[in-house]
Amino acid sequence: MRRLPLPLRIVATVWIAAACGWGVLAKSADSSYRDIAAWASNHDLRAVNRGDDLLLTNRWSRLRLRRESTTLVFNDVEFRLSDPAVFRGGRMRVSQRDIESLVGPLVSPPKNSGKPIRLVAINAGHGGKDPGNMEGSRKEKVYTLALAKEISTRLRAAGLKVAMLRSDDTFLPLESRAAAANRMGADLYVSLHFNAYEGPGEHRVRGVETYCLTPAGASSSNDTGHHGGGWNPGNAQDRENITLAHQVHRTILEQTDLPDRAVRRARFKELTLLRMPGILVESGYMTHGSDARFIYGTKTREQLAEAIAEGILRHKRLMERGQPE
Ligand SMILES: [Zn+2]
Missing domain, CATH: 3.30.457.10 (Copper amine oxidase-like, N-terminal domain)
Known part of the structure; x- marks a missing residue:
């Protein structure tokens, strides 16, 4: 084979590396x-x-x-x-x-690499000394744990394995939650939270926001001004992250009365460290009357659990069969 002159060889090598390595593309901002x-x-x-x-x-x-x-x-x-x-x-x-x-x-949702989805890590946000959002005597950590248990019951009934990152009122640093999911080889990671807003029009802000990791170099959705950030391990799953966020978010919109506050981007610590697709769901505002009743009510929260579990199952079916529903 005829050898290319050196400058052309360098260009060709860089081009081939960029074309062949998704990682190379993903790391470029x-x-x-x-x-x-x-x-x-x-x-x-x-x-x-x-x-x-x-x-x-x-x-x-x-x-x-x-x-x-x-x-x-x-x-x-x-x-x-x-x-x-x-x-x-x-x-x-x-x-x-x-x-x-x-x-x-x-x-064009990504095709599964052939690895079936079996184990889902569920993170009940906050816990122990960290109550999360407070609304009167209501503490976010209580409702994230209740929701996590309600979701895991449904996922187990559908044949999935579930790892509850906390199953009682204990404090765990965010890094150790992501590390635990990585260590046990979880196939998906879903973190549960409820929102609060303090500011003008406080009692009007309501709805569901689903977050996945901000792409390398980009600003997060709630940033004011540009605050680009580098590449994180969670960015290796950028494509699957958005598919999981889409399936869970749309199912919540279909099966509950929570309004759509969009699938957004953030560099939440736990999402940056994940080595599997992951999302963080803020299922309503504790500072809004209707959302708060929905979050605290057992029947309505079970409706939410049903929707999140179904969204996870839709993602699994989409990844395994490659067919949108
Ligand atoms: Zn929270």
């Missing part, structure tokens, strides 16, 4: 923008402009993007882009990292 309609036509999606919006549709997918906005709506579920969609040169453009870590996995 690629904030360059791409024409999303051109990308969509390669994925059998039809693009239609509607005022400030661009719609991308096919038999299974209906995406809506808005210019200068971080809101993406996929099949009626709201997501936050890492970078706002922009309209330049008469075309809607989306950042490469949003295509890789959000739009791509929504349109």
Whole structure:
């Protein structure tokens, strides 16, 4: 085989490494923008402009993007882009990292690597000396534990193994929760929390937010200004993280009255360290009357447990069969 001149050999080596190694791509903080309609036509999606919006549709997918906005709506579920969609040169453009870590996995969910999903780690947020949010005498840690038990009963009934990272009122540092899930080889990680908001319009803010890890280099959804961060072990599962978040979030919206406050991004400590797909669900606001009644009521919380368990099972079926429902 004829050898290439040295500069070309270096270019070819770098190109081949980038093309072959997903890890190489995932670790690059690629904030360059791409024409999303051109990308969509390669994925059998039809693009239609509607005022400030661009719609991308096919038999299974209906995406809506808005210019200068971080809101993406996929099949009626709201997501936050890492970078706002922009309209330049008469075309809607989306950042490469949003295509890789959000739009791509929504349109073409990742195929399972062949490893079945058997063991789910459930983290009841807070515990012991850490009560979490306080609303009068109500403590978040009590309700996250109740919900964790209700979910694990349902998952076990469906044939899954469940590891409860805490099963009583004890304190565990966030690092040790993620480390325990890694050590036991859990296939999924679901962390349970309830939200609180103190500020203007305090009693109006309500709904469910599902978080997965922020892609490398991007800002988190609730950051003000740019606070990019580096690559974390949890970013190796960027594509599966968003699939799990989508399935759990949409099932909660379908099966409860909680309003949609979007699938968002954050660098929560526990999510950064995970070596399996993981999410953190904030299922309602303790500071909102209707949400609070929903969280504290046994019947309504069981409805939530049912939805989260079903969302996990939908993710499992999607990964194992590669078929969206
Ligand atoms: Zn919490």
